[in-house]
Amino acid sequence: MRIIIELPTWLGDCVMATPAIENIINFFSNIEITFIGSFESVEAMKYHPKVTRTVVLDRKYINLYKTAKEVGCFDIFFSFRSSIRSKLLKVLIPTKNKYQFNKSKYQHHHQVEKYNAFVNDSLKSNFSADRLVMYHPKYSKLNIKSSKLRLLGINPGASYGIAKRWYPEKFAKVVIALSNQYDIFIFGGQGEIKIANDIELYLIEANVKNYRNLAGKTSITELINKISNLDLFITGDSGPMHIAAAFQIPTIAIFGPTNNNETSQWMNEKSIIVKKDLDCQPCMKRNCPLGHHHCMKLISANDVMDAVHSISID
Numbered sequence: 001m002r003i004i005i006e007l008p009t010w011l012g013d014c015v016m017a018t019p020a021i022e023n024i025i026n027f028f029s030n031i032e033i034t035f036i037g038s039f040e041s042v043e044a045m046k047y048h049p050k051v052t053r054t055v056v057l058d059r060k061y062i063n064l065y066k067t068a069k070e071v072g073c074f075d076i077f078f079s080f081r082s083s084i085r086s087k088l089l090k091v092l093i094p095t096k097n098k099y100q101f102n103k104s105k106y107q108h109h110h111q112v113e114k115y116n117a118f119v120n121d122s123l124k125s126n127f128s129a130d131r132l133v134m135y136h137p138k139y140s141k142l143n144i145k146s147s148k149l150r151l152l153g154i155n156p157g158a159s160y161g162i163a164k165r166w167y168p169e170k171f172a173k174v175v176i177a178l179s180n181q182y183d184i185f186i187f188g189g190q191g192e193i194k195i196a197n198d199i200e201l202y203l204i205e206a207n208v209k210n211y212r213n214l215a216g217k218t219s220i221t222e223l224i225n226k227i228s229n230l231d232l233f234i235t236g237d238s239g240p241m242h243i244a245a246a247f248q249i250p251t252i253a254i255f256g257p258t259n260n261n262e263t264s265q266w267m268n269e270k271s272i273i274v275k276k277d278l279d280c281q282p283c284m285k286r287n288c289p290l291g292h293h294h295c296m297k298l299i300s301a302n303d304v305m306d307a308v309h310s311i312s313i314d
Contacts (some may be wrong), residue, residue: 001028004071004093006057006079006086007037007045010159011220011239013111014041015132015246016266017080020115023127024078025050034071036089037081040239043220047135061085068092078122080115112266131267132246136224147210150313152182153227153244155235156199157192157215161286163257164236166296168195172202173301174234178308179208185226187240188215231313234304237263245271252307256295257283272307274299 005021008014014037025031035045036055046054055071058064068089077095079086082103090098099122106114116129156171158164175184184203188196196215203211218226227233227240228247235241235251237258244251245265253265255275259282265271275281276298283289 001031001076002034002074003028003031003076003078004034004036004074004095006077006081006089007035007041008080009038009041011040011044012237012242012263013080014044015134015239015242016111016263017115018045018133018246019112019129019131019266020080020119021045022130022133023116023119023125024123026127027123027125034074036067036071040220044134044224044243047137047221049135057089059085061088064089065092078119080118109262110264110266111262114262129266132242134224134228134243134246136221136228147183149183149210150181150231151185151229152178153185153187153230153233153235153240154199155187155233155238155240156195157188158236158238159189159191161257163283163286163288163293163296164238165195166236166254166256166299168198169202170299170301170304171234172199172206174304174308175199175203175211176206176208177301177305178232179203179206179210182210182232184208184211185230186211186213186215187218187223187227190216192216232308232311234308241265244268250311250313252304252311254296254299254304255282256293256299257281257285257288259284270312272311274303274307 008017032052033050034053036057039056042054042056073094075096077098079100082101101118106117112129186196193216196213200213227243230249233244233249233251236254241253245268250270253273260273281295
């Protein structure tokens with residue numbers, strides 16, 4: 001059985017789709033999986049033991065036909081996307097059975113449940129949505145530790161928009177307060193180098209030296225490896241937050257404009273959400289439509305430190 005699966009574009013959505021993908025795999029026997037999708041999603045999933053091929057999907061419509069011809073024929077096509085480009089890809093790839101996620105059909109549930117309901121509806125199955133599953137090369141924590149302190153990771157950025165970002169000076173206050181207990185990794189993609197550097201300046205001013213600013217410096221595989229070895233993670237609503245959930249990393253998740261009922265960590269018992277229950281939340285906007293950004297501005301460093309003190313860390 002040859003199955004091609006188009007992965008969600010965003011890293012976090014891809015991780016949240018893993019329980020549904022595992023249910024596809026468990027439904028069939030003797031299957032070969034091809035993953036197709038964005039570079040970030042394919043990188044996150046390429047070590048799955050059932051994958052035989054991965055294809056990075058070019059964003060240009062003109063290249064869709066060429067890609068579809070190159071990947072060949074399949075028995076089943078699943079797409080966890082509902083864009084026009086994905087619908088066109090579904091038409092172009094020769095497949096006996098085709099199933100495509102429809103985001104308007106699945107609402108008011110956690111994103112993991114939405115993806116899982118899509119798979120159950122497609123296969124006429126009744127799978128539950130279990131834990132997030134990520135496969136990656138195994139590395140020892142000793143390979144990334146520089147001292148006997150525990151490891152703290154902070155992720156100040158968010159790909160979706162600046163409204164999801166907490167403030168660098170507040171992140172820095174938390175890191176400074178914890179720097180005698182943890183060595184620190186600052187994570188971030190290419191678009192989050194500035195906010196990471198802003199945090200670093202506060203740390204330098206406070207004479208904190210046991211940190212590494214990794215913003216823009218890690219591959220997806222390296223990011224997964226380092227997050228999987230953390231003792232504590234402090235992050236906004238982001239892809240790395242869901243990676244941490246897959247490895248059951250104790251996590252403080254800071255939520256502002258997005259809906260924690262739909263995109264919070266899935267099945268991580270060591271997760272605490274820090275948010276202000278304002279009337280304007282969740283607006284789901286990339287930028288604050290009211291201009292005040294109170295959902296993030298009103299969250300203090302003390303709010304996050306209180307969560308840190310209450311979380312269970314082995």
